Amino acid sequence: MSNSPSREEGGSEAKASESRRQGRVVSIDVLPDEILLEIFDFWHLMVLEDKNDPLFSDVLTQGDWWILSIVCRRWRQILLGSPSRLRLCLHCNSYTPDHILHFPYSLPLLMADIEAGHPWDLGYAPRLFEHMNRALKIALKGSRYILAKLCAELVRSAPLLEHLVVETSTPGYVDTRLPSAFFNGSAPRLRRLRLDGIAIVDSPSFRAATARLVSLSVKLFRDLPVEHFLSVLSHLPMLQELEVGNVEFAQEEMDWNIDSPPAPLAIRATLPRLSRLYLRTAYPWIALIVMSMEASSVTDLSIHPFILNAASCQLPSLSQLLAPTGEASTVTAHFELGLVDCTVTLGAKASQVTMRFGDSSKGYGQELGALACALGALAGEVATVGTLKFEGDLNVHRFPTSLPGFGEGFEDTPTHWHEALSPLSAVQELLFPAEPSFVTVARLLSAESPAGTGLFPSLCYIGISDRPADLRASRRGKPSAGDIKDFVGAFTPFLEARESANRPVQLRVDLEEQEVAV
Numbered sequence: 468m469s470n471s472p473s474r475e476e477g478g479s480e481a482k483a484s485e486s487r488r489q490g491r492v493v494s495i496d497v498l499p500d501e502i503l504l505e506i507f508d509f510w511h512l513m514v515l516e517d518k519n520d521p522l523f524s525d526v527l528t529q530g531d532w533w534i535l536s537i538v539c540r541r542w543r544q545i546l547l548g549s550p551s552r553l554r555l556c557l558h559c560n561s562y563t564p565d566h567i568l569h570f571p572y573s574l575p576l577l578m579a580d581i582e583a584g585h586p587w588d589l590g591y592a593p594r595l596f597e598h599m600n601r602a603l604k605i606a607l608k609g610s611r612y613i614l615a616k617l618c619a620e621l622v623r624s625a626p627l628l629e630h631l632v633v634e635t636s637t638p639g640y641v642d643t644r645l646p647s648a649f650f651n652g653s654a655p656r657l658r659r660l661r662l663d664g665i666a667i668v669d670s671p672s673f674r675a676a677t678a679r680l681v682s683l684s685v686k687l688f689r690d691l692p693v694e695h696f697l698s699v700l701s702h703l704p705m706l707q708e709l710e711v712g713n714v715e716f717a718q719e720e721m722d723w724n725i726d727s728p729p730a731p732l733a734i735r736a737t738l739p740r741l742s743r744l745y746l747r748t749a750y751p752w753i754a755l756i757v758m759s760m761e762a763s764s765v766t767d768l769s770i771h772p773f774i775l776n777a778a779s780c781q782l783p784s785l786s787q788l789l790a791p792t793g794e795a796s797t798v799t800a801h802f803e804l805g806l807v808d809c810t811v812t813l814g815a816k817a818s819q820v821t822m823r824f825g826d827s828s829k830g831y832g833q834e835l836g837a838l839a840c841a842l843g844a845l846a847g848e849v850a851t852v853g854t855l856k857f858e859g860d861l862n863v864h865r866f867p868t869s870l871p872g873f874g875e876g877f878e879d880t881p882t883h884w885h886e887a888l889s890p891l892s893a894v895q896e897l898l899f900p901a902e903p904s905f906v907t908v909a910r911l912l913s914a915e916s917p918a919g920t921g922l923f924p925s926l927c928y929i930g931i932s933d934r935p936a937d938l939r940a941s942r943r944g945k946p947s948a949g950d951i952k953d954f955v956g957a958f959t960p961f962l963e964a965r966e967s968a969n970r971p972v973q974l975r976v977d978l979e980e981q982e983v984a985v
Contacts, residue, residue, distance in 0.1 A: 500545050503542070503545050504545065504549060504552065504553075507535070507545075507546060507549075507553055508552075508553070510535070511527060511553055511554070514527060514531050515527075521630070521659070522577065522579055522604055522606055522630065522632065523577075523579075525554060526554045526555070526556050526577060526603065526604070527553060527554055527555050527556070528556060528557065528558035528577060529557055529558060530558070532546060532547075532553070532555055547572040547574070548572075550572070550574050550575065555574055555575075556574055556575040556576060556577045556603050556604075557570060557574050557575070557576050557577065558577045558579060559576055559577070559578055559579075559595060560578070560579060561595070563595070565594075568594075568595075568598060573601065574601075575601055575602070575603035575627050576595075576598055576601045576602050576603060577603055577604045578595050578602055578604065578605045578606065579604070579605075579606040593620060596620040596621075596623065599623040599624065599625050599628075600623075600624065600625070600626060600627070601627060602625050602627060602628050603627050603628065603629055603630075604628070604629060604630040604631070604632075605628065605630070605631050605632070606631075606632040606633075606634070607632070607633045607634065608633075608634045608635070608636055609635070609636055610635070610636055610637050611635060611637045611643055611664075614633065614635055614637075614643050614664070614665060615643045617633075618633060618643065618644075618645055618646060618665065619646055621645065621646055621649060621650060622646050622648045622649070622650065622651055623650065623651060624650060624651050624653035624654070625650045625653070625654045625657070625676075626653065626654075626655060626656070627656060628650070628654045628656060628657050629656050629657060629658050629659065630657075630658065630659040630660075631657065631659070631660050631661070632661045632663075633645075633661070633662050633663065633664075633665045634661075634663040634664065635663060635664025635665065635687065637664065643664065643665045643666070643688075644665065644666045644667075644668050645662070645665060645666070645667060645668050645673065646668070647668055647670040647672060647673075648670075648672045649668070649670065649672045649673040649676050649677075650672070650676040651672060652671065652672035652673075652675035652676055653675070653676065654676040654677075655679070656679075657676060657677060657679065657680065658679060658680060658681045658682065659680070659681065659682040660677060660680055660682070660683050660684070661682075661683075661684040661685075662684065662685045662686070662688070663684075663686045663687055664686065664687045664688060665688060666685075666688035666689075666690075666691045667685060667691070667696070667699055669695040669696075669698050669699050673699070674699070674702045677699075677702075677703065678702065678703070678705075679705055680703050680705065680706055681705055681706060681707045681708065681740075682706075682707065682708040683703065683706060683708070683709055683710070684708075684709075684710040684712070685710070685711055685712070685714060686710075686711075686712040686713055686714065687712070687713050687714070688714060688715075689714070689715035689716070690715070690716075690717055691714075691716055691717060692716065692717040693716040693717065693732070693752060693755055693756070694732060694734055696716065696756075697732065697734045697735075697736050697756070697759050697760075698734055700736035700738065700760070701734060701735065701736040701737065703736075703738065704737070704738070704739065704740070705740055706738050706740065706741055707740050707741060707742050707743065708741075708742070708743040709738070709741060709743070709744050709745070710743075710745040711745065711746050711747065711748060711756070712745065712747040712748070713747060713748065714748045714752070715748070715749075716748075716752050731755075731758050731759065732755060732758070732759045734759060735759055735760075735761055736759060736760050736761065737761040737762075738760065738761065738762045739762065739763070739764065740764060741762040741764055741765055741788075742764055742765060742766050742767065742790070743765070743766070743767040743768075744762070744765050744767070744768050744769070744788065745769040745771075746769070746770055746771065746772075747769075747771035747803075748771075748772075748773065749772070749773040750772040750773060750782070753770060753772050753782070754782060754783055757782070757783050757785065757788070758783050760788065761787075762787075762788050763787065763788065763789070763790065764790045765788045765789050765790060765798070766789075766790050766796065766797070766798050766799065767798075767799055768785065768788065768789065768798070768799065768800040768801065769800075769801045769802075769803075770782070770785070770800070770801070770802050770803075770841065770844075771802070771803040772802075772804075772837070772840075781840060781843065781844075782840050782841065782843070782844035783844065784844055784845075784846075784847075785800065785844045785845055786844075786845060786846075786847045786848060789813070789848065792813050792814050792815050796814070796815075797812060797813060797814040798812075798813040798814070798848075799811070799812050799813075800813075800845060800848075802837075802838075802841040804837035804838055804841060807822055807823070807824060807837070807838060808822070808823040808824075809821070809822050809823075809838060809841055809842070810823070811842075811845060811848065811849060811852070813848055813852075817853065817854070818848075818849075818851060818852040818853060818854070819852060819853070819854040819855075819856060820842075820849060820852050820854070820855050820856070820891060820894075821856045821857075821858060822838075822855070822856070822857050822858070823857075823858040823859045824857070824858070824859035824904075835883050835884065835886075835887045836887070838887045838888075839886060839887040842887070842888070842890040842891065843890060845890075846890045849890045849891055850890060850891075850892060850893060851893050852891055852893060852894060853893060853894060853895045853896060854894065854895070854896040854898065855888070855891055855894045855896070855897055855898070855923075856898040857898065857899050857900065857905055857908065858900060859900075859902075884908075884911045884912060884922070885922050888912075888922060889922075891923070892923070892924070892925070893925055894923045894925065894926060895923075895925050895926060895927050895928065896926075896927075896928045896929075896930065897912070897923065897926060897928070897929045897930070898929075898930045898931075898932070899929070899930070899931045899932075899954070900931075900932065900933070901931050901932060901933035901950065901951065901954065901976070901978065903950040903953065903954075905954075906950070906953045906954055906957050909954060909957035909958055910957045913957060913958050913960065913961030914961075924970075926965075926972055927971075927972055927973065928972065928973050928975070929958060929972060929973070929974045929975070930975050930977060931951070931954055931974075931975070931976045931977065932976075932977040932978075933977070933978050951976055951978070954976070955974065955976065958974055962974060
């Protein structure tokens with residue numbers, strides 16, 4: 468007797484299979500447009516997870532949405548009929564064919580990688596600016612000559628523009644400027660502006676086009692009076708992020724004596740929403756900008772001063788710029804000071820100062836003097852910091868008898884270390900990596916000051932650890948038993964003195980294989 472299915476049974480299975488296939492087709496076909504759009508929203512979020520470039524991180528270009536548009540006519544109509552909801556746009560550059568620009572659905576344009584193929588020829592780039600009314604984001608790049616010509620095209624109104632990047636490919640500083648009739652004063656949606664190698668212009672059109680900026684980044688330009696820059700800032704009340712990097716303002720601003728504070732400027736820039744401030748330029752200009760700025764909501768502060776004489780200069784107080792710390796909020800202030808990166812973390816629950824010593828490629832400057840300058844600018848805040856942590860590698864194998872030189876006025880002596888770190892009077896925890904180069908620092912910090920008071924009078928804990936997180940900048944590997952012995956020996960006189968003064972301090976060596984408490 469045959470076990471093969473009968474003709475009737477085979478026919479019913481085929482009908483069932485066809486019914487299931489048709490059921491799937493029908494079920495997706497009858498989904499309302501709104502449900503399909505919610506599915507597309509979920510797909511939209513998945514696609515954006517892998518995007519890091521700010522220009523592309525919140526939009527979908529044709530490389531993303533094309534695969535959905537070819538599923539069927541209905542999907543294409545729903546997808547391309549909601550470009551603003553799904554942030555759809557056309558990515559185009561200097562070589563984009565005309566038929567792409569005239570796509571039947573008038574999608575916004577993301578003009579990126581716009582640069583001429585020949586250093587003296589704009590090629591097809593100008594034709595893109597004929598579609599300025601559809602531009603969502605623009606990124607321009609080229610030599611100084613090409614950049615000047617491309618920027619000259621930025622005089623048409625841009626009603627959809629949200630993000631503009633202008634970047635030079637010419638090494639060093641350039642003096643190209645934006646046109647005075649910037650977007651004809653009409654760019655109502657412009658929120659992010661980054662200028663790398665091109666200077667802003669303080670004109671009525673620029674003020675009108677940038678009135679709603681939330682992010683401004685300027686780098687590598689020179690010969691702009693600092694008063695003009697502050698005048699621009701004073702017309703940006705919605706600004707949340709400000710980045711000033713490697714900028715040379717007009718030289719007349721440097722004519723005053725660096726040994727005395729600069730005279731404040733008459734103009735004031737009020738930025739009530741500013742939360743991130745990054746300043747990387749010469750110390751005098753940083754001082755002028757900070758002194759002329761009124762802000763009280765900064766939670767992320769980065770100061771990278773080019774200090775000519777750290778022994779005599781003083782940063783103005785930075786306290787008035789910082790936001791108050793609450794139960795769930797923290798404030799971070801970062802200083803890059805030659806060999807030392809100093810990070811101050813302030814919070815209602817815990818505060819910490821971290822000093823990271825990097826490699827010698829940064830150069831050996833006047834680190835102690837710069838550190839005293841930085842901590843002095845936050846004297847009110849760091850006075851309550853409870854933890855001082857050292858990280859990195861001092862590279863003292865190149866300097867076997869002392870730390871790197873700190874310039875005129877500051878030397879690697881207990882007196883100068885105490886002077887630099889004196890604002891940290893409330894430190895209770897001192898944390899070191901088990902890195903042999905920090906033994907010298909341990910000896911300097913544990914020595915008594917000339918006044919006999921010692922550093923960190925509230926200190927009650929010293930920790931030495933070889934956890935990978937604390938040794939990640941070291942090039943020497945695991946510490947030896949002799950290294951740990953030197954570390955403990957450096958603190959022994961200090962521990963004995965505190966014990967005899969009835970102020971005991973706990974020393975704990977936390978190694979990967981063992982833990983030793985002294």
